[in-house]
Amino acid sequence: MFSSTPADPLQPKLFSADLDGTLIGNPEATQRFKAAWERLDSVARPLLVYNSGRLVENLRRLIDDGTLPKAGFYIGGVGTQVYDAKAKCMLDELKNHFAHSWDLHRVLEVTGQFPGTRPQPVEYQHEFKSSWFLDKASPGIIRKLKRQLAEAGLKIEVCYSSSRDLDVLPQNATKGSTLKWLCERLGIPLDTVIVAGDTGNDSSMFRLPGVRGIIPKNALPELFKATIDVPTYRSRQIIADGVLDGLCHYGVICTLPTKEQPWVKCTKMVPQVSRLFSTTQSSGR
Numbered sequence: 001m002f003s004s005t006p007a008d009p010l011q012p013k014l015f016s017a018d019l020d021g022t023l024i025g026n027p028e029a030t031q032r033f034k035a036a037w038e039r040l041d042s043v044a045r046p047l048l049v050y051n052s053g054r055l056v057e058n059l060r061r062l063i064d065d066g067t068l069p070k071a072g073f074y075i076g077g078v079g080t081q082v083y084d085a086k087a088k089c090m091l092d093e094l095k096n097h098f099a100h101s102w103d104l105h106r107v108l109e110v111t112g113q114f115p116g117t118r119p120q121p122v123e124y125q126h127e128f129k130s131s132w133f134l135d136k137a138s139p140g141i142i143r144k145l146k147r148q149l150a151e152a153g154l155k156i157e158v159c160y161s162s163s164r165d166l167d168v169l170p171q172n173a174t175k176g177s178t179l180k181w182l183c184e185r186l187g188i189p190l191d192t193v194i195v196a197g198d199t200g201n202d203s204s205m206f207r208l209p210g211v212r213g214i215i216p217k218n219a220l221p222e223l224f225k226a227t228i229d230v231p232t233y234r235s236r237q238i239i240a241d242g243v244l245d246g247l248c249h250y251g252v253i254c255t256l257p258t259k260e261q262p263w264v265k266c267t268k269m270v271p272q273v274s275r276l277f278s279t280t281q282s283s284g285r
Helices: 027-039 056-064 092-097 105-113 139-151 175-186 200-206 221-226 239-249 271-277
Strands: 014-017 047-050 073-076 083-085 130-133 154-159 167-169 193-196 212-215 232-234
Touching: 014 175, 027 239, 047 175, 056 073, 056 083, 056 092, 073 175, 083 175, 092 175, 105 139, 105 167, 130 212, 139 154, 154 200, 175 193, 175 200, 193 200, 193 239, 212 239, 232 239
Parallel strands: 014 047, 014 193, 047 073, 193 212, 212 232
Antiparallel strands: 073 083, 130 167, 154 167
């Protein structure tokens, strides 16, 4: 099922993974990832970093309830938060990169007046992340929003993914830029970093110079398009099984659970992953 040939002699030192649609979505596959990761030597294995659009508080619950293995750092809010799990504290110095060019009140005013936007629930918002729904927006629509925000004097990043999710963030706040900031802080070279993701807001991780990427089969076309010219391993497996396949390709995990993997019905997948298969998996096996 999985290749066991390492693709690169560089020893991976850090693995940064998105959650929804990457490590989470198929409960059995998530447990296979957790079991395989926890069997690795805790000293020799790469530093595990979760890199999610979820806020850190929400992300931590997935570790506390045993869904995911423990990690060294949690990057939350699409790169606007970093939590040091060992020290059990947020890295507040990250805010220094954001505060000088960020005006949340003005962002809310401009984005809220843009046609078609609807604010996401309060649990997805925080002082450096303004999250909205904007259905099926074309690249031209997103460029128009960026232009209006710039004309309002705002220096921002706009992340649009899954044909719905819109995040307006401070300049230099993306999953990739914050991962780079963390690697510099830890002294970890980017060419020893592996990343995994499934949507457009993960592309900034893949585009960091020197990193190696893993894209599971269920990834959205927006990510394939954004990473066409960078080194990636495109797995034929979905969600966490695709991640395991990629880690095996890169020589990180090559002893995997051998139990026959059960088919998971769409009703047992998280909603955003279920939608990807609802039109192609009609047999309900």
